[in-house]
Amino acid sequence: MSEGKKTKFVTAGRDKKWTNGVVNPPVQRASTIVFDTVAEKNQAMINRTNKTLFYGRRGTNTHFAFQDAMVEIEGGAGCALYPCGTAAISNAILSFIETGDHILMVDTCYEPTRDFCDTIMKKMGVETTYFDPMIGEGIRDLIQPNTKVLFLESPGSITMEVMDVPTLASIAHEKDIIVMLDNTWGAGVNFSPFEHGVDISIQAATKYIVGHSDVMLGTAVASEKYWDQLREQSYLMGQCVSPDDAYLGLRGIRTLDVRLRQHAENSLKVAQWLASRPEVDHVRHPALETCPGHEFFVRDFTGGNGLFSFVLKSSYPKATTALLDGMKHFSMGYSWGGFESLILANEPKSFNSLRTVANPNFEGTLVRLHIGLEDVEDLIADLEAGFERYNALVLEKEASL
Numbered sequence: 001m002s003e004g005k006k007t008k009f010v011t012a013g014r015d016k017k018w019t020n021g022v023v024n025p026p027v028q029r030a031s032t033i034v035f036d037t038v039a040e041k042n043q044a045m046i047n048r049t050n051k052t053l054f055y056g057r058r059g060t061n062t063h064f065a066f067q068d069a070m071v072e073i074e075g076g077a078g079c080a081l082y083p084c085g086t087a088a089i090s091n092a093i094l095s096f097i098e099t100g101d102h103i104l105m106v107d108t109c110y111e112p113t114r115d116f117c118d119t120i121m122k123k124m125g126v127e128t129t130y131f132d133p134m135i136g137e138g139i140r141d142l143i144q145p146n147t148k149v150l151f152l153e154s155p156g157s158i159t160m161e162v163m164d165v166p167t168l169a170s171i172a173h174e175k176d177i178i179v180m181l182d183n184t185w186g187a188g189v190n191f192s193p194f195e196h197g198v199d200i201s202i203q204a205a206t207k208y209i210v211g212h213s214d215v216m217l218g219t220a221v222a223s224e225k226y227w228d229q230l231r232e233q234s235y236l237m238g239q240c241v242s243p244d245d246a247y248l249g250l251r252g253i254r255t256l257d258v259r260l261r262q263h264a265e266n267s268l269k270v271a272q273w274l275a276s277r278p279e280v281d282h283v284r285h286p287a288l289e290t291c292p293g294h295e296f297f298v299r300d301f302t303g304g305n306g307l308f309s310f311v312l313k314s315s316y317p318k319a320t321t322a323l324l325d326g327m328k329h330f331s332m333g334y335s336w337g338g339f340e341s342l343i344l345a346n347e348p349k350s351f352n353s354l355r356t357v358a359n360p361n362f363e364g365t366l367v368r369l370h371i372g373l374e375d376v377e378d379l380i381a382d383l384e385a386g387f388e389r390y391n392a393l394v395l396e397k398e399a400s401l
Contacts, residue, residue, distance in 0.1 A: 009257045012068065015065070024247075030053075033055055049228075051064040063246045066249050069250055070221055073256075080220045085204020101126050104128075107132060108161055113182070134293060137167065161291075161293050161358075162301075166300070178200065179198050179199045180201075185305065194223060205249050207335065207337025208259070260305050264304040267307070280313065305337075311362050313364050318393055322386075324345060
């Protein structure tokens with residue numbers, strides 16, 4: 001009988017060879033690994049790619065335990081570690097791309113992913129075509145003979161479109177195209193990448209894996225077909241992480257499921273409250289029908305988390321600033337996934353640089369929220385007070401016209 005997923009969050013990465021008789025694998029810091037004999041050194045050389053102490057950059061037992069845990073919860077054959085999520089994205093792509101290749105990149109990707117393709121990849125002679133996240137079967141028309149990677153992010157960054165990952169992956173595999181997914185929102189809990197056709201699942205473990213806004217960390221879990229190449233290419237590019245950070249990622253996994261369930265419960269209550277507000281045009285929460293791709297969320301995901309967006313009916317930056325500046329429980333910050341609530345705003349014109357083919361076509365300001373683990377009533381009261389400040393300036397503006 002296989003273990004339940006909740007049990008895996010407690011047991012993953014806790015093999016006795018890593019724990020050495022204690023509950024948590026100890027933090028093992030090392031640059032140099034020493035050997036007593038030539039035979040021992042030679043054996044380590046032979047096994048250096050298979051969780052054997054060989055050289056600090058190859059990892060220590062702390063790293064090996066975390067890598068094991070990520071594979072146990074996401075699937076796949078192996079996990080490469082990186083100093084942040086952006087490094088995981090860029091190095092996963094670099095591990096498989098060469099001059100003359102073509103990348104299909106979802107238009108709603110994380111902004112640094114776009115910047116990487118438009119600068120580093122372009123400089124290397126690699127072409128990137130951006131596509132609408134809701135393209136579905138239409139992706140066939142964009143595949144070129146030199147297309148090497150199909151890169152997905154679901155839900156999409158900021159605007160939260162949920163993609164039909166299985167359909168896109170199936171079409172890509174007809175042409176032997178590698179399917180990569182930024183799975184940070186799914187966090188290995190709510191979306192099982194390898195069950196839906198993904199070849200390489202990438203996360204900014206900075207966010208929900210660590211869960212406390214105090215570590216930069218990235219992961220890429222690969223299927224058996226691509227694991228060896230991802231591991232060796234990433235190693236050659238010098239990718240490694242601190243054992244202390246790997247330990248904190250491993251510790252975060254223990255409470256990952258229960259934290260996400262509370263984030264999801266809180267965020268849905270806030271999203272439903274926002275949907276009733278007269279200032280709000282619509283809410284982009286994957287669990288609500290007003291979110292593009294909601295049907296794929298219902299089909300493919302097992303739950304939500306704290307991150308979603310809502311769109312105001314109008315764009316008035318001065319009023320939006322008043323809404324954000326007076327918050328008591330919401331802080332302004334670019335990352336998310338920690339225990340705290342966050343808020344940021346994007347005016348419609350900002351999407352002119354963030355999107356090239358999938359402009360969301362709304363006139364009001366988009367506000368992105370990360371709902372933390374505070375009492376929901378306190379968060380709603382904070383937002384309600386923010387709307388009062390917002391409305392006061394809107395009324396003032398209308399009175400002056």
